[in-house]
Amino acid sequence: MDYTTIITTLLTCVFGAGAWKFYTYVIKTKANQRTETIDQHNVYRDDLRKRVEKLETDKDNCIDELSELKAEVAALRMKIEFLEKK
Amino acid sequence: MGYFKRIKDILTYYDYEPLIFFVALYDFIDLSVVLLGLDEWNCNFFQVFDVWRFYDWMPFLYWLGSILILITLNNKKWLAPLITFHAIQSLVYLVDAYILDRAGIFEDWGWWSYQWVFDLTSQLFWGFAWIWILFQMKKKELYQRLGL
Numbered sequence: 001m002d003y004t005t006i007i008t009t010l011l012t013c014v015f016g017a018g019a020w021k022f023y024t025y026v027i028k029t030k031a032n033q034r035t036e037t038i039d040q041h042n043v044y045r046d047d048l049r050k051r052v053e054k055l056e057t058d059k060d061n062c063i064d065e066l067s068e069l070k071a072e073v074a075a076l077r078m079k080i081e082f083l084e085k086k
Numbered sequence: 087m088g089y090f091k092r093i094k095d096i097l098t099y100y101d102y103e104p105l106i107f108f109v110a111l112y113d114f115i116d117l118s119v120v121l122l123g124l125d126e127w128n129c130n131f132f133q134v135f136d137v138w139r140f141y142d143w144m145p146f147l148y149w150l151g152s153i154l155i156l157i158t159l160n161n162k163k164w165l166a167p168l169i170t171f172h173a174i175q176s177l178v179y180l181v182d183a184y185i186l187d188r189a190g191i192f193e194d195w196g197w198w199s200y201q202w203v204f205d206l207t208s209q210l211f212w213g214f215a216w217i218w219i220l221f222q223m224k225k226k227e228l229y230q231r232l233g234l
Contacts, residue, residue: 004185005181009174009178012177012181016217020224027228027229028232031232031234
């Protein structure tokens with residue numbers, strides 16, 4: 001085994017290890033970006049869920065109020081009809 | 087073309103463990119024939135082994151490496167360093183085959199020159215195969231660690 005073989009093998013190993021480090025760095029960066037995007041999507045989804053929940057509660061309240069108003073309007077209509085006949 | 091596409095698909099979509107098994111098995115059988123075969127003095131490799139000779143250690147370690155790879159096929163902790171060692175050895179063989187064995191090959195082109203080209207090509211293939219396996223192994227480990 002002469003020096004050329006030793007040096008060539010060592011250089012290939014060093015450059016190979018360097019290339020692997022670079023590849024690892026690129027993959028890790030991509031994975032982090034992907035995680036960040038997923039986190040952002042999750043935050044947006046949670047926000048939407050909260051808003052939908054709030055709107056559903058508001059809708060139920062509005063339906064209740066509407067029912068009460070309808071009943072009052074019906075009662076008032078009956079009263080007006082009765083007064084008009086009188 | 088369908089044949090090469092099939093090979094490409096296998097290398098792309100299939101896992102590397104069966105490849106390790108068959109390549110290591112080939113190495114083991116090939117080297118066993120060489121090391122246990124008898125020379126003109128009716129001696130095998132181990133009977134003429136010289137502990138001070140680097141080129142006696144190389145095939146022996148390569149042979150031992152292939153046995154250990156076959157044994158530790160289901161143990162990734164041991165398999166990764168063994169394959170790294172095997173890949174580096176393939177690289178040393180490749181560089182040696184190109185640098186040391188080419189004396190007079192180009193000046194006096196003949197039968198031995200073709201033999202040299204054949205040896206170099208086969209060594210290039212095996213070196214590439216082991217480095218590819220090592221890369222795939224490390225890549226899978228990295229992807230699993232990152233949860234990809």
